[in-house]
Amino acid sequence: MIIKIDEYSDVPIYMQIRNQIVMGISSGELKGGEQLPTVRALALEIGINTMTVSKTYQLLKQEGYIMTDRKNGARVRENIAQSGVISDSNRTELKRIVSEARLSGVSKEELKELIDGFYSE
């Protein structure tokens, strides 16, 4: 899986990596149990500091998406806990996006098609 950093983005690097890994897990590109690159390898690949990647892995671990151990490095968790609900912050954020899309003249149907597209990725 290829991680791409937008250096001009306001989103911190560790969060950009986090988001891309979460999307990779969601799409199935990263399977349960699959090995992630080591902290050092990913840092080298992206051209950033190991601390930054380490921060990403700790966040993903705390969120329950991955597990880390010193022998095997980081791996995608087999059974990710499912709350069954969208988080409050994501709900608020979704509402903001919908509002902006509506003001831009994007129809409800177009948004739903977008979501269908994301689900079939």
Added chain:
Amino acid sequence: MIIKIDEYSDVPIYMQIRNQIVMGISSGELKGGEQLPTVRALALEIGINTMTVSKTYQLLKQEGYIMTDRKNGARVRENIAQSGVISDSNRTELKRIVSEARLSGVSKEELKELIDGFYSE
């Protein structure tokens, strides 16, 4: 329209205000041409620095949502330009939200119902 600040949020205050105003315009709570409170009035009401509100208004103006003049203060624009498309950053953000929702066990249908709900507000 009542602006509520979440002091525990990581979203900067000026952005929280901006988002709520945009959502207010989208929902129709704020009509085209409608007067917004003055910078000072809003700052006083929320209990924050005038600089912060000022930053919000400048952003909204630059985004084309409001217009300001010295005589009338800030007003919601009558004809907000419609690009017809969702912005790149919102698209990426939407994809992230959908990914996280899916991993949480939220179905496509539930997400779409959420969107319907936001559209009818």
Added chain:
Amino acid sequence: MIIKIDEYSDVPIYMQIRNQIVMGISSGELKGGEQLPTVRALALEIGINTMTVSKTYQLLKQEGYIMTDRKNGARVRENIAQSGVISDSNRTELKRIVSEARLSGVSKEELKELIDGFYSE
């Protein structure tokens, strides 16, 4: 409130600080709304790096014990969420401690007196 670091402890510095602040909140030495030292001030006082203190504050924030904002620095939260139950890891840890105490010949009553003592601090 005075933070003391045991440099020979296996407990990481950021966690030692975290633990002492949590104990300070629990005992009432740190009141809700009370200002914590700035990251820089605390780092200087203890003689450690600002990053380490920053890590502590971010952890405490994520756990819901404190809140941070750029204007006011870090403050103890007024309403700390109460789950009403002891966490799984604390439960396991408590069981381990009880087991070791029992093997050391410490009676049930002595342990309970210890707890009474901690509660009245």
Added chain:
Amino acid sequence: MIIKIDEYSDVPIYMQIRNQIVMGISSGELKGGEQLPTVRALALEIGINTMTVSKTYQLLKQEGYIMTDRKNGARVRENIAQSGVISDSNRTELKRIVSEARLSGVSKEELKELIDGFYSE
């Protein structure tokens, strides 16, 4: 006695095994003089490295919980030395747990009942 490793835990594997054996001795599940599995057998059973089990046994021996000899392997000690007091680190750790439990809204009585439960296991 069955040893269960939590691969998601931050507690090192050798320490998880150590803790479970200590708890087994405390509860009486492991009697004085009882034979422990060989390093190899336990490593195989749990599916970990023999080095890790070996580290556990060395720690337990050093702590005075078990004794090892070449002929009989590892056995639970008949007379475990009783200091009569809780160790400093366990005292500190107990205080931390009590603090967190209190902040979570757990009453003194509930904690004591937990301890009673651990003592009667």
Added chain:
DNA sequence: GTGGTCTAGACCACG
């Protein structure tokens, strides 16, 4: 070899 911690120093956005 792996992730985890820490330092010394820097720059940034927010307010």
Added chain:
DNA sequence: GTGGTCTAGACCACG
């Protein structure tokens, strides 16, 4: 002035 992020480099325990 504040916390948040990031770098370059180091050392450590675990396995």
